[in-house]
Structures are given as C-alpha cells and as structure tokens.
Amino acid sequence: MSIEGELLGFDGETYRINTVLGELTLNASMVRCDGAACPVTTPAISEFRIAGSPTLGKDLVPGLLRAYGSNKIDTFGSVSRSAGQAGAVGYEVISASGEMIAAVDIGASNTTDGLTDLLRGDAAIALASRPARNREARAFEEAGLGDIRSTQNEHIVALDGLLLVTSPDNPVRAITEQNAALAFAGRISNWAELGGPDAPINIYVRDTNSGIREVFDNLLMRPNGLQISNNVVLVQDDQVLSQVVAIDPYGLGFTNFADGEGAKALAIEGVCGLQTPPNAFTIKTEEYPLTRLLYMYTTDQRLPVHADGMLDFAMSEDAQDLISNAGFINQAIREASIDSQGLRVASAVVANRDFSTFPQLQEMMQQLISSDRLSTTFRFETGSSNLDARAQDDIVRLARLLSTDAFRNKEAVFVGFTDSVGDPELNRQLSERRAQQVVQQLLDENPNLQANVALQAIGYGEISPLGCNETNTGRRINRRVEVWVRDVVARN
Template sequence: MSRAPSVCDRETWNRTLAYLLLGFVCYALPWSVFAALPIPPDQSSALRLQGSNTIGAKLGPALVKGLLEQQGFSSIRILPGDAENEQKIVGINAQGLDVTIEVAAHGSGTGFVGLSDNTADLAASSRPIKSSEADALTALGDMKSRDAEHVVALDGLAVILNRDNPLDALRTEQVAQIFAGEISDWAQLGGRPGAITLYARDDNSGTYDTFKELVLSANGKSLASTAKRFESSDQLSDSVSQDPNGIGFIGLPYIRQAKAVAIAAGESQPMLPSVTLIATEDYPLSRRLFLYHPPQQANPWVAALTRFAHSPRGQAIVNESGFIAQTVQAVTVAANEAMPAQYQTLTREAQRLSVNFRFQEGSSTLDNKALRDIERVASYLKDQDKLRDKVVLVGFGDAKKDAARAELLSKLRAMAVRRELAKHGVLFRDITGLGEEMPVAANSADEGRIKNRRVEVWVY
C-alpha cells in the first residue's frame, strides 16, 4: 500500500500539528486513513490547482467535486473565482467545516510557474512538461518521474471549420500552411473562394503549445500574426462556428457547433478525432492531459486528487467531461487491403484493446503512462478471463534504412511489454513485430517517430 510523503520542512510540520489538533489524520499515514482529509485551520485553500484551460475549465472542477463527494462532503458548490477563468469548489465536511479548493485556468505554463513560486500545489498541463520547466523546478525533485507526472485523460486537438465549409479532410502540412498564412484563401484547397480567417489559442495555452509542436514547428512554420487569439476554448469555438471562412484548433470537448475535419500525417490515412483513435493515440493530433506535482509532495489533497483521477470513478468523470478515459475496452477493427496479411487475420479473429504502449524518448523503457496502462490491461485481462493464451502483442516502429532492423526493433518493443505483463500472470498466444508498417504519424520529426514506436494489444 502506498504511503503519503513524509514531512520535510518546518512550515509543513506546523500545518500538520494544526491539522492533528483538529482531530484529522494527516501525512505519512496509509492511504486508507484519508477518509478524513485535513481542512486548513486558517480557512485557506486546501488545494490550489493551476494551469491548463483545457483541464481547468471543466475537467479539473469536476474531478475536485467527485473527490469531495467520495470523501463525504456535502453542499458542494462550484463558484466563480477572483478572476476570469478561475473557480472555487466549496464543500462542508461532517463537522460542519468548509473546505475550499481553487482552480485557476490561465494556460499550462502558468501551472509550472505556480509550482515554482508556491502559488500552486498541483499543475494542470495539456502538454508534457518542457525540459526547461523541469530544470527550473529541480529543487522540487524530478518532475518527469512517475511520482510527479500523471496522465489523467486523453484528448484530441480538433481542427474546426464552419459547418457550411465543404472541406472534410486536411493534411497536417496543409494545416500548417494555413495557420502560417501561406494558404490564405479556401479556393487554394479546392473550396469556395474566400479569405481564410485564423482563430488560435493564446501563448499561455497548452492547446497552443501542442498545436505549435505537432503542426507548426513540425513543418517549419510559425503562427501568422493575423490570427485572432483566445484564452477561452468556448469563445474560440463559437467564433469559428459563426464565421463561414473561419478555421481554428481546439480540444475535443470544445467542438460545440463547429465541424471537425479528418487529419492525415505522413503516410497515414485521414482520421477524424474519434474516441478509439484518440484512446490509442493513433489520431495525428491526439494528446495527453497531465497533472504534475513535486514527487515528495506533502499536501495530502494532492495525493488524494491524483489517485482519484486514476480511479474508475475519476475516469468516468473524464468521460462525462467530454474527454477520453483510459478505461480499457476491446474494439473491433475493420480490415482493409493496405494492412499486412497477418494484421488482417487479427482483425477477423480478434479484437484490439483501446490502449497503445509507448516508450520514453530515445529509449526502450516504457513511459509513465505505459507503466500505469500495464496495470489497467492486466486488470482487464483478469476480469475477462483472458490471462492464458488469449493475448497477442504487435510491435511497430519508425522507418529504418534496413527494414529487417525496423522489424526486429518493433518486436523487441513488444517483448518489453511482454516482460511487464508477464509479472501479472499473462501467458501469450503470440508476439510479433511489423516494423515500419501502418504508420500513424510522419517519421520526419521526433514526435512522429515516437508515436510510430508503439505496441498494440489484441485479444481472442
């Protein structure tokens, strides 16, 4: 059983004594005693969540509310905060005391600044922490470690148009040219003539950071200065939906009245941002939503919220909030002629699980999400009585000069997943590597190569 971090400074020690005097059990005790999370005696916020607007606008408050409900709080309200895009979640415990949790949603980068200057306990981010940000927070510990980084949901960046726009699909390089201002009229793409209007998130937004990395920078482009910028996802989406010549990018729950187009990258086929393609992270503009905290975090509310976010109820709230949960499901895949024969056989005889295992950059080591997905997949296989001779692992990789080397590396990735699942008693039907077949992203950039280096799980 996991334990909360020990107390490490005088300020935290003083707070701990205060909590104990109020009769609450606090730090350095088993998780099971957190049925009564401490309320600060000075009526300050028990938890300060800061960062991504994508998370903070809806998902963050919903997870906080769910945690309070689980902990037995009543009269839970979500109230406006002290500024725009800020909220307070307030509840009452069994002793009649109020607890307040603050959520500020001003962009992913602001969450890491908040951890640095101690104005936040937990950072919400719709992109991975940058190396420069992790370096700036070194005094707090390794912010890229499994103890610090939590993938709580999956999302897809949708490229959105007005519903009357006849275009249905775009390649990522075309999207980059559009937002760089190089393609400025819809007629250049075979659409109706009209000057294209660009709508983009602001510089603090993790959504913008993700778009910049996956689309603009990957194609050597920069955002045109004519783009209209928004802090609010809802406002951006509504503006595009009301503009016949508009185009924007947005998180999946914020498509609202606009139209999402199918996206292709590299040699992949155009894909709409569907639940399954985002869950497996095959969709070219899929992304992860993160919570970050110092690995030796002393505030028990931080541990409580991150653990709740990973729980079945927490993942149900992810789904209810319009994002993609990490709950493992079996899905049927339709065969097509472009698939290798061996893969077509799988589509006819088995089902694919809604998870892909991916690896740390430049490494054969599973990344933090994959390590948690091992536990999710093992639990699913046990519940479905599929631990013995029912599982096939299929590895994929990026293109190499030697196709045989690509195939070998892809099988070695599958073997790395095998080793971890075998610890949970899984006996496999087959393990194979398909090399550079069926890419889901362009191999011309690191981000694309990382996405192509993956392992799928199929069950009979």
C-alpha cells in the same frame, strides 16, 4: 487490517508508528487510532492551491473535487464556490455537519505559470497541457524537489485532441499539418489551394492568452516556423468558435475535441498520403497527430491529505466517466473490431510498395482478422527501451483488465511495429523484442495473469505504418506495441 506499534508522532495529518516492519507513516484520514497514547484529534483541514492550465482548471478539477468528496470522504456534505486569492476560484469542501474539510484555490493561468508556482511552493499541484520541458525539470531537481517527470510526480489524467474545423458545407475533408499552418499564417488564403472552392479562407482563432492557443502554436505553428496572421477573427470561447465556423462555409478554425460539436473536423493527411481522422479511439491510441496529453504535476514534497486523495481519485477507474463528462478523452480501455480498422489495413497495403513484404502483410492480417483491438497502445521513451510514462500506467490498467472474467480463456496478442529507419529484418526483430518486453512487464505486474488469458508476442516491423515515416511525428506514431484480443481457436 490492524497495525500495532509505538506511536512516534502525530502532525495532524499523519501518524508515525514504530512497528515490527519498521517505521510507518499512515494517512490519518484512512485509519482509526485505538489506545491510550492516541491523541485527541479533530478532522484536519487540508488547505492547498492548484495552478496552471485553464483547460483542466475550469471544468475537470472542480468536478474531480466534488466526486472525490462524495466517493471517498465518509463525512462529505457539499462543495461551495467562492472567490479565491489573486484571482483564483476558491472551493470549500464541507462535511455533512457543516465543518470545513478542505479549502482549495484553483488558479487558472497557463502551464508555464502553474509549474513556476509549483516550483516556488505556491501550489501543491500544477496543471499542464504539455509535458514539462527539460529546463523546467532541471529547475525542480536543482531546488531539491525531485524529478517531476518520474511516474511518482508526472500524472497523465486525460487526453484531448486539437481539431481543425470547418463548416459541414465545405467539401474539403482532410488537410496536411503544413498546409494548415500556412493557412493560419495567411500564406494560403484560398480554399482552392486546399482542393476546395475558389473562395477566401476565413480564419477564426482563440485569443493569445487561451490555453488552446498555446497548444496550437506548439503543435502546429512553431514546428513549421510560422506565426498566426493578424488578419484573423478572434473568438473568446471554444464552443462559440465551433458554432461560428459551422455557419461559415469558408471558415477554418481550431478547437478542443469536446467543443467541436456542430463544425466538421478535418482528418489530418500526412506527407505520404495517409489520413487519420480525429475520434476518441485514434486519440486514445495517440495515432491522431494533434493528440495532446493533459497532466497534473507534483514534487517530492508531501501533499496535504485531501490533495493526495483527490489526485489518487483522478487516476482511478472511478474517475474515468467524470473525465469523459467534462469533455476530455479518458484512459479507460476500449475495444474496436477489425472492421473499424479498415483505414489502417488500406494504409498498410498502400504503404508496402515492395512486393516481397506481402507474405508478411498477409500473415499479419491472418493473425488479426478475427481479433478486436484494444485502445491501449504502448510506446517507449525516445531512444530508449523504457516504456514512457503513460505506458507504465497502462501496464497496471491492462493487467487489471485482462485478469477479469471478461477475458477468461481469451488470447491477448501483442503486436510490435517500428518506423522504416534501418534494416527491415532488424526492425522486425526489434518490434518483436518490444512486444515481448510488454508481455514480461505485464507478468511482473501480475504473475498469475496467464492463468486467465493466453499471451502472445509478435513483431511485424515497419509493414503497417499509421503515420508518415518522412516526419518525426509519423515515426513516433509508428513505433508502438498494439494489443489485440481474440477467442482461443484450436488450430491444426
């Protein structure tokens, strides 16, 4: 396409043009300027810093930078690594002719420091292994940098699962979050207290400066009012920790989903007896209680051209395989057959002790028995009817997927569920309204979607819990809208 108008200015990275549509600002790397008023330009060099969680900074961001260059920069040649400033690692993006395109420093510290650097203007992007806290968000607003928790500034790039791991020779298969915290605190010291052999529990943990240690404390220890015991073995690497635990029949440790190879990951058992195994699907759906989202944060300040380009690439479908190869769980939508959902079916039966709900449970299974579940699971902000940040991104992702030929003449069923707080019938009505809301937002995103796929919204309230309603985490997991897909079948 072409845009004509009066050139108002050029700052080396963007053109400002007065057009019949008003004043437009255009990324110089994405357009060619033709006309007598066009400035003589040389490719702008983007210099910026990325700081924060080493979980993302070590492997994912350098890979994203290389893939962005090779996929999105026509003149791309290579990426070289060097020592950056203040202990950061420097990366230089070089064109095929040897000219500098971008100079990027990646400082791997922790989430808190990364957000502080972003606030001070010392970083263009902050890497975070947790969401920004209320006080941190207030600091950005007070500094005039905008709402960093808005969809424009809070970017979920990947998911990860915190695994509790032991040896494959250990007979224990599941553990409660509370018992795990007690074991790491030294309050439970024998496997017999966890249903295992009469043997001491050997605890292996990462050092206090590691990102995963901070996540473990936030997810497991602090909610239980406990601290990790001093009587533990410190390990300097996640992969090494898994290897050490795997050969110790009495070992117990924690690691990232990507680094659990060799060791046996324990299922998480809720206080009500429901168990959730850690796998890519339960992490994508956020049903596994120790799931965590990984973020890139920006502010309302304009990003350097290639910082903006790399961030856009990270959120695109083109980046999803790269995210998986870096060891994280990507956000690509996956399908699971009803056969693989056997645990959730059993859980629904066990959880419904009121026989009056069985007709509704039977109806639900009749609806889903010939369907496949998509990993996309919509959740809402706490105490609000607004979709949370990840769900808003998933609306765009799902609308794009359902409009493809693979789903032509199929039916997508949106099934709402709630926790068990309140009146069961009111909960059922609420779950149906939430499912209808998701359908409407999909149609707002793509008004022609129903020409390709049939859409149906159903609500089943509290009858199919995936977490224990006795806990805040369990209630959050249970408040959801699932997406199921099936072939259209003629019914009498």
